[in-house]
Amino acid sequence: MKLMPFLKDKFMLLILHVICMGALSAFLRLTGYGSAGSALILIFWTVILALWLFITYRERKRYFDEIDKILAEIDQRYLLGELLPYSCRLEDRLYKKMMHLSNKSVIEKIRKTEDARRDYREYIESWVHEIKTPITGIALICENGRRPGSVTQENLREISLENQKIENCVDKVLYYARMENVYKDFLIQKTDLQKTAEEVLAKNRLFLIRHQVRAEVCCEDMVYTDGKWISFILNQMIGNSVKYRSESPVFLIYTEREKDGVRLTIEDNGVGILPEELSRIFEKGFTGSNGRSHKQATGMGLYLCKRLCERLEIGLSAQSQPGRGTKMTLDFPVSNYIKRE
Numbered sequence: 001m002k003l004m005p006f007l008k009d010k011f012m013l014l015i016l017h018v019i020c021m022g023a024l025s026a027f028l029r030l031t032g033y034g035s036a037g038s039a040l041i042l043i044f045w046t047v048i049l050a051l052w053l054f055i056t057y058r059e060r061k062r063y064f065d066e067i068d069k070i071l072a073e074i075d076q077r078y079l080l081g082e083l084l085p086y087s088c089r090l091e092d093r094l095y096k097k098m099m100h101l102s103n104k105s106v107i108e109k110i111r112k113t114e115d116a117r118r119d120y121r122e123y124i125e126s127w128v129h130e131i132k133t134p135i136t137g138i139a140l141i142c143e144n145g146r147r148p149g150s151v152t153q154e155n156l157r158e159i160s161l162e163n164q165k166i167e168n169c170v171d172k173v174l175y176y177a178r179m180e181n182v183y184k185d186f187l188i189q190k191t192d193l194q195k196t197a198e199e200v201l202a203k204n205r206l207f208l209i210r211h212q213v214r215a216e217v218c219c220e221d222m223v224y225t226d227g228k229w230i231s232f233i234l235n236q237m238i239g240n241s242v243k244y245r246s247e248s249p250v251f252l253i254y255t256e257r258e259k260d261g262v263r264l265t266i267e268d269n270g271v272g273i274l275p276e277e278l279s280r281i282f283e284k285g286f287t288g289s290n291g292r293s294h295k296q297a298t299g300m301g302l303y304l305c306k307r308l309c310e311r312l313e314i315g316l317s318a319q320s321q322p323g324r325g326t327k328m329t330l331d332f333p334v335s336n337y338i339k340r341e
């Protein structure tokens with residue numbers, strides 16, 4: 001800190017002292033006080049003021065020089081608020097407190113950003129391993145089909161099935177990337193849940209046929225939501241129902257009209273979920289005992305569903321019993337559009 005900027009900062013204080021000195025001089029003259037005595041008082045006042053300014057300047061310069069030294073020595077300069085030297089001045093302590101609160105918010109934001117980057121990197125790594133399986137399957141089918149006349153309809157169906165797995169993997173990572181800015185892609189409109197569920201089943205028909213899964217759909221209610229995001233959520237849940245199926249897999253998709261909205265249920269007779277794991281199935285990366293038995297489980301499907309439902313303001317819950325199946329429930333609140341209808 002240089003002297004001239006310091007004096008400019010004290011300009012109004014110096015003007016006040018000059019005015020006060022002039023007023024005191026005029027008062028002393030009016031009261032008959034001698035000129036020599038008045039001059040002595042003013043000189044003494046000026047010396048004390050200059051001494052105070054000098055001491056204050058040295059103190060403030062030393063304080064800010066120490067701060068500059070701290071800034072030069074640390075890499076993470078946003079931590080300055082935590083390292084400010086002690087000061088007996090009230091304003092310095094208040095500034096330090098405010099900087100501490102501000103830096104705390106910045107540090108929390110940085111930590112969240114770092115966590116999000118780490119989670120994204122870990123997910124991409126697991127996604128790469130997940131997508132390798134269908135790619136390898138297609139490569140093997142193509143390798144076996146190089147012989148003349150060896151390509152059959154069954155080979156083409158296998159390729160289509162593996163291609164569907166790749167498409168599901170790509171959809172998952174795409175929705176994961178868009179999740180934080182999902183509001184930019186919203187299109188809330190009247191949605192036929194029957195049609196949406198049937199389209200998702202048709203998309204996965206080869207997957208369902210291969211594993212001999214019987215599916216029933218009865219969704220007579222309409223809701224106002226984003227049909228594309230609901231399709232993704234249903235696709236993830238249907239995939240889980242097939243992945244963790246029983247020997248005679250069956251799942252039902254149906255709606256129920258509730259007092260405060262519409263309830264969509266996806267119910268299967270699969271292996272079910274352990275009671276101690278049920279509360280954690282929507283956590284990021286949680287696979288549970290069922291997931292550990294499937295090498296391709298990433299623990300991201302239901303997490304994405306939960307986050308998307310939160311963005312869409314849809315309630316998502318699960319009920320399950322080991323060996324008896326799982327019931328996933330989506331609660332759509334009543335829209336003002338539906339009320340007017």
